[in-house]
Amino acid sequence: MLLFLLLVLNSKTNAQIDPALCRYPLGMEDGRIKNDDITASSQWYDTTGPQYGRLNREEGDGAWCPAGQLQPSDVQYLQLDLRHLTFVTVVATQGRYARSSGNEFARKYRLDYSRDGHRWISWRNRSGNEIIVGNVNTYASVVKDLHPPIITRFLRLIPVTDAVHTVCMRVEVFGCPWQDGLTAYSAPEGQTMMAPGYPITSLNDSTYDGVLELLGGLGQMTDGVIGQDDFVPMLQYQLWPGYDYVGWRNDSLGPGYVEMEFQFDRQRNFTSMKVHSNNMFSRGVKVFSSVSCAFKPHLISEWETEPVEFSTVLDDRNPSARYVTVPLERRSGTALRCRFFFADTWMMFSEISFQSDTQPPTAPRAPWIGLPTAPGKCGGTSVLIGCLVTIILLLVVIIFLILWCQYVCKVLEKAPRRILEEEVTVRLSSCSDTIVLQTPPVPPRMSLDPPYERVFLLDPQYQDPAALRVKLPELSQSAECGGGYAEPDVTQCTPHQGFQNSVPHYAETDIVNLQGVTGSNMYAVPAVTVDSLTRKDISVAEFPREHLIFREKLGEGQFGEVHLCEAEGLAEFLGEGAPLPEQDGRAVLVAVKQLRADATSNARNDFLKEIKIMSRLNDPNIIRLLCVCVHSDPLCMVTEYMENGDLNMFLSQREIESTLTHANNIPSVSMADLLHMAVQIASGMKYLASLNFVHRDLATRNCLLDRQLTIKISDFGMSRNLYSSDYYRIQGRAVLPIRWMAWESILLGKFTTASDVWAFGVTLWEIFTLCREQPYSLLTDEQVIENSGEFFRNQGRQIYLSLPPLCPSSLFELMMRCWSRDIRDRPSFSSLYQALRPHAHHS
Template identity: 60%
Template sequence: MFFCLLALTLLTRGTESQINLATCRYPLGMHDKTIPDEDITASSQWYESTGPQYARLHREDGDGAWCPAGLLQPEDVQFLQIDLHKLFFIKLIGTQGRHAWATGKEYARFYRVDYSRNGERWLSWKDHQGHQVIKGNEDAYDVVLTDLRPPIIARYIRIIPVTQVAMTICMRVEIYGCVWSDGLISYSMPEGETYVSSGHAVAFLNDSTYDGYLENRRLCGGLGQLTDGVQGLDDFTESHQYTVWSGYDYVGWRKDTSQNGYVEMEFTFDRPRNFTEMKVHCNNMISMGVRIFQRSECLFKPRPQADWDAERVGEVVAPDERNAKMVRIALQQRVGSSILCRFYFADRWLMFSEIYFLSDMDIAIPTLVTLPPTTGSTGSTEAPWVNTTERRTETTFPFTISRPLGKSDESRTSVLVGCLVAIILLLVVIIVLILWKQYIQKRLDIAPRRILEEDATVRLSFYSYTIGSGNQTQIHQSNPTYERIFPLDLDYQQPSKPLRKLPELSQSAEDSVCSGDYAEPDLTKSTPHQGFQNNVPHYAETDIVNLQGVTGNNMYAVPALTVDSLTKKDISVGEFPRNQLRLKEKLGEGQFGEGTGYIRVISVCGGTNLLEGLLDFLEMSSSEFCNQPDLVAVKMLRPNVTKTARNDFLKEIKIISRLKHPNIIRLLGVCVRDDPLCMITEYMENGDLNQFLSQREIRSQFTTANNIPSVRVQNLLYMSTQIASGMKYLASLNFVHRDLATRNCLVGNSYTIKIADFGMSRNLYSGDYYRIQGRAVLPIRWMAWESILLGKFTMSSDIWALGVTLWEMFTLCKEQPYSVLSDEQVIENTGEFFRDQGRQIYLSKTPLCPSPIFDLMMKCWSRDIKDRPTFEDIHHFLVEQLDSMV
């Protein structure tokens, strides 16, 4: 039926001279042996008969597949490498296990893909949400085809099996794509910006799939969305995909941030080429201040070591009132290995979605014929990639695409009739499936979603609390039984029918949840740094006041009694003149308070007078304030919020103003005399730690020689000690962060770290949070088991999150925690911690992580709270480890 659809498309469309990238899905030669044995290598092999040459899809040669030596451990990195000898545009990967005529049963349930364009710099493929791990096979025989979105442009491909438990792995693969005839190996350009209208972000126009690195706000050394084959829609706020953010298909720049009125881009190619034409797909949404560029100028470099030619190729672009448009620029048969182009603004915004190059090395597309296996043909099935000038809807066909040889008119008519009948039947089947799916979904919505294999999620009764008396601790509950509640709902609700009792917690688990050694403030003192007196309810079991953080998530949780003592004091920062703030860029947006209370804008502000004004306001010298004080972050509260939201905002200001530590983002000032209410905090120029590390490699001779951004293990340890120091300070005040992760740690100069909470408000990290039935969102991959199952947020749950944060750092943030598990499987794994039967899954040790540091992580992930170290212990240990490496 799918073949009929394809044939119908080809027959009705007629002969075309150009190919759509949606059909760039040709097998590259694993099955038909176009790729010879010597171009397929591996890190290891179990036996000679399971060598890499046998990793060919749908073949049973040798012992039936490639199998790496020994049992594959979770921390192992074994790979199958394929050399394609030239650049290919790769859109699809097919995998299969070892069947061996029903005698084998090994297969890879998950795998990763690394790729390289030159064999030296290796990159890890990630999907649109930043996930690296791809779901593989569920049995040894069936083929699983996976679309690579975004696609890969590379010469070398590595398939890396992934497992969570030790097991035998065997694989067969095929790679699908077509020749990358552009020859473009990298482009360099300014970083994309955010389109803001009326104080709200309309579109995020960054190159989110760029595989190079960011340096001084310029993307260098990679390829990304401008070469993914997807042309943006007329409305740049919309996308072909439903799982991405607004503006995803475009990269855009604002004119007022450009010093010279143009965007400069440099393109590097695999070899010198004779260029005939460049095609740029632009957005032309004039109503939004977006136009195609006014004119372009291009310089050429004939060889990599040569200088730029003095003669420029320039072209003025005629104005056009249409929307998205493909602009053709004649390159006049100029020869070059690199091209430097400037695109001049015609309006406030310039947006590109694709850039193509044509040179005299391009050849016409041959008719592709798929020969039967019995012919034994070893001819290449490659088809050169030629760019289309018009956008066609991207279509996915899970099989090899071929074009039949010449057909008579009569046979064409028969095929058309047959295909039309097949289409009608297919539509009927689809309608039936949709109706059935809707019926099932309605049935499923009646009952709460099941998370664990057990009958229900459990948590302690809401009315439980502890009272300390000397060294004794008594546990009181108004209802001693466990109750079924909505999974992960932090608000207790009454069941609609009698509840079935669940197995009670063990004494160790009960102790771990209800007790622990915490610093407890003495409310009789003038400072919140002291401990509680006896007979005062423990803060973790009393009413916890959740404070909205700088971007709207729950940054801190503070005991109500401590809040009362703190909010009786005046705000310790002064009123800053509102007219000295200059809006520069929106950083994020989030919800604040209840009802209609929202964070309106998070802004980076600057101005010529702000530096002096801010320093005078803070009564500080420029040497005391080293993080560029002309840039600050401002949180604004929408004027028409509820009284409760307004009071919460003021309460947060009073408490956060008391936080003064070199590793905590500092509140600098407020604007509360009139609406909108604002709080002004520090802004760190180097961004968050997640992006900072993910754009770097571990330092080596190669990174130094090639000027690739890198870090040392000592740098990672130094940053870790600062995070522990900041958390130690928060713990001394009984502050619970609740969202500690690298995305919430900001980086300054010389690897300085300050803890904040910018993560939840940024679209970039939406995949790190799990939404509960459209309501609350939780960072479950960083949360302790008792926080997920029992709703307990304590300093010990922050210690668990610190262990995950350290794991992120020693992976250089290249992988999301538990990336091989779905969100539901992560929650199921917390149930294994609750049951404590030894089946729980931990994060595995990373190659960069020293063994003592990983041992510390494992202690942070102890099942019982009392077995976890304190922040003071962690900080002292990390300082000792850092000193030992100096």
């Protein structure tokens, strides 16, 4: 209720929606979608009407069932009216269970949607397929992410069958309000870039749901997916080059600009427009030079004659894609027409969003005293007093609700509760699925179906990280369970006798300085190494910065960036014995961490601290700091970079070695190669542990390879957009690799060598799955956090990663030891290295 009131009071829209965070249940299960808003094309009986098609509910006869048996040619549907435009990202379905008496479910279904209730559109995924795989039994919930998401008010779920079947459905949809208000945009059709030496790059709007030539619909520029700095690779989906951008060539459009029209759900008072634009000027792509926007008060009105004009400050030094914010001067309208003028040969957009108030501004009024007023307006004295009283009463209600919520939260924090209150089951389709459940022994039973394992419902509280404290009540601090960072020999944190059904608080306030100023990881080190630092502490040589040639940006943080560069003359500069790969006459590739000019003094100190930490590392399997540029701004550190890239990308592009791979020249790796990689990572981590250094982000994305498959552990993964989905963001501050983190790191903020051992076990699992999937891929980030609570309680309900198909059982036992609940039961890196070394083909 309080959230609703605050949304009503604050009519400003929040643009740049993130599909990964827009996953709230929209109200089928809890009843917020009313019965009157659920209709159907038909129903078998009154007790199987559309109002009974609610996920996990058993009213009536347990589900919505269309009349009669469904034929392959039938089109029967369950329709939801969401009452306002909604950004829909997830659909969950079930069959009819009816307390074990039902046996009907939809094996496949498709979706139709409409923003106005008249024009219906068939949803298709990014590959053009409109069929969604549904249920395999009557009770298990199957959750499907929609790629692309849907912006709609009305949604129809249409069961599909290949033979005559009786089908029934229960559903829930997930998403969030589409507060942008944009209902359609139109633009010239995107074009294709063909240049020598580069792949053919199609820059069309492939998910546009309007008619040809981009009229009357929405598409990639409103799907929440931001394109990368290099427009050729895809951010999330392995489709075709240039997929994330819509682009146009200057000489193909006569006027020298791209004209786009935007239509909105109602008249709005626009404050700004944000356009995410590519700026890869080395390929002839730049941000638009200027834009002119005209406004239309009503759809049937003429365009206003005075447009808003804005000139962009062009940047020929930084090729990064960026948002350009165009101020719209609080002009009102229901439609905009913007002309974006070219600054170079090409112009490319990946996302456009608007900030606005839903009420247009009113004209200034004369003082109300003594002036006649129209009936019903807050102009006269009595009416004005009534308006003020109403506002005061509303504020009193809001304050009361805030105090009441605070009281309820305190009560919940004190009361022990189970973190995993509601459960559903899903079928694990193959041996490569990623979760195994540790449960107490049960008597065997005969079954023709494979076993089912437990995952957890999406919970709306977990959409807000601040609400995690309600799910994970704060545990009183004790000598055994201290927060912050600890040395590797930290004692086991054992729950007190009264807290077996509670868990410690989610340590979002304890996890600080995890991310370095350039966006990469920062090592946790003993306190003696973090004193105040100056340039005099730096033991590596100063390199001439003019000899660094920019190749591409690898990533960025709050105050710095990581670049891939060529270093001219670096081998001669470092002299004999330099830790550089064989060049074969080619320039040396290096990674350059650079501090931005707007960095704070604390960021500068942290950057110098990171240089000193890196300068202490000298091991064949750890990335080395080669040189620095600190005599002038911007401060830079130059580290090794391996030509084969990171281990995650390397393995995901290869198959396990076999006769077939040899015969067809398929890139492959052998089991011996995989074991050799594991040994090298263990060796590098053994070295870090000997220095009491804690890495805190060990994963295949942070292991780099050269041509001889030599691995060097790095810290670049956190800063790279390619791996952004591997990190969980806490309220816009730190980002955490929770799928690789030990339970005590998530819940208590403890990062130790023992938590690095846990991450090493997950890294081994990645290696022997050839990095084909993310750890715990069937769980959301919030469910991974929930699972850490089960490790804390240690009641046999925690979920483990499953045995990879390529992994020997003895090695999987070693992984399971790395994931021991108690810190002292986990092996050391020295013992891991000794256990793995005999099995590798290199010593």
